[in-house]
Amino acid sequence: MTDLFSKFDALIAERKALLDTGVRDPFAIVMDKVTSPTEAVIQGRRTILLGTYNYMGMTFDPDVIAAGKKALDEYGSGTTGSRVLNGTYQGHKECEEALKEFYGTDHAMVFSTGYQANLGMISTIAGKGDYIILDADSHASIYDGCWLGNAEIVRFRHNSVEDLEKRLARLPADAGKLVVLEGVYSMLGDIAPLKEMVAVAKKYGAMVLVDEAHGMGFFGENGRGVFEEAGVADDVDFVVGTFSKSVGTVGGFCVSNHPKFDVLRLVCRPYVFTASLPPSVVATAATSIRKLMHAADKRAHLWKNSKRLHQGLRDLGFTLGTENAQSAIIAVMLPDMETTVRMWQALLELGLYVNMARPPATPAGTFLLRCSLCAEHSDDQVGEILGMFEQAGKAVGCIA
Template structure:
């Protein structure tokens, strides 16, 4: 008889679990490290300070006094939990305040907030699509977008990354009478490049599709005061749905979807991850709202973020590292070989720099990389030290000359 747990005890060679066990045996396992403390740009591990180049805390707001104070105040006022779904007893005044502020910020009629960003994509896409509709996605879209399609049972087509010619070929094959939802990332979380939104909008209109932009890594980074990809290209009226998360620039936890009031009302009543999950905690909602205010009050944070990222991008290029087509504060360092990527991660970590090692299927085969990302509060001294460490590690492993 087949034992369901057989794969747990005896993983197949080259599977994710097999590789994890090999890495653990070699002392190279890079995941689930228990950090003892964090100051945003640095973390503490086994009493040792390490420069953090793997955080999505783009604006450095996790330790901002206004954000922390708002979270504490919300706990005093509402307690630690909403204790129910938004449909029932879980809707709080702070949720409505956050939704209204986001709608105004994004120039959209309405917003609803979810408990996580993953649930936002899962709920929105599965609610809007039916088996007779089509989901059209970039090949590097986030996994939560793909999972939202899977839950919807809609038909599915993918186009080559940021390739508008490939997108048009896909759209040409879809029946005119079918419902079509194009879903893209505004900024791609691994390659760090920006979607060609103007050309995608042109095709959306030509073929009668709707367009959803996942701005998880764009809000707080692109556009006026960090309003995201649509604002960056001055195309807010051309993007039907804007999705975002609170776990990055907003220094909190949760997600949101913004669009026309009627569409948001529909999602409210059909998105199972929204209906059947407990509401955002009061402290998370309050922290996100406070972060939104800081974003607008301190635009110099975004400017400094870009200065830091541009300096690091220039430095890595000059050292000879392959950073692909990144043009945002997400900068991949392509190593290509899986085990050499792990060894480079370990060498950097031991020297005092934390990065995120990424392997297939999170990236394409032979695209294993170290994902680095930057924070508005990184100092010039930290960036200089990080570049020195990258140079030392890269030369030791023969990745650069």
């Protein structure tokens, strides 16, 4: 009998060899206690968190927590149903109203996760005979949305406006086309040239969907994302995002001004056939979103943190994924798997948690430590972080 798990044998062997060296499993960290948006206890040690997507530090906001507790008391722990059945409570509508106000759009639709938002929107909008044109480095949820639908998939080189135009020019003029872009790319923290890309998409009659999962909260005058900062809001048809990053809870959404948008509630399978978010979750999300409308000081502090950490790591001699600070994500590039794991372990032992990333999450041959800053990181914490990187880097031999 064929072992259906045999295709994973190489990965199993690689993981066993890694753990046999005595290092901790980078993908099985347990937070014993989380004490703030920026600190936790891991194996009994105070640890600075530099590997979460808690960009705006909303997870411990008193108003957000109070809203969740109130909804839990008044509506119970869950809906036990889909949004199109018994799963739409007043809180879900209030959350969608908050999104419409935040983005200034006519329509908003809340999904149970950000992954499902991409899965549902992309697979439903573009069908058989249509084309989806996407960046080669797109998130897994975007690729899975493409594969769930029946559209033709066309990839273009990462962040290449020229290659995007070349691909679009080859497609039938009368075919339906959806260009899918991301504001911030989550591995290197680089941003898309949305102004140029959206102009090219519109030139060839394509609709545009922008994923602002990592841009919402601190890009643009109102914190709406890179598309707002690029000045292309009027030409973007759909904006997809998540509550699990700057909003500080869990869930996903899409906002749009398309006049037929609401029909998606009847035809989008990952929306129709999934239980809706618990009342406490949508209550925390709505409260957080409304507070993010007035978070200019948080955004300024986050950008200060990002620029300081980026420059500090460069000054220490580390190679980074971008030449300057483009977002709240900073990628420390390392030469191989062994060095990356040793550096990750050394940082953890010093009291700093970062994300370790390797293929297939990254391009082939690319290994890195991903740092995700938070608006609640203090100046002193950023100083501690730089000191830990210096100490670990020297111990491992990454820097002189």
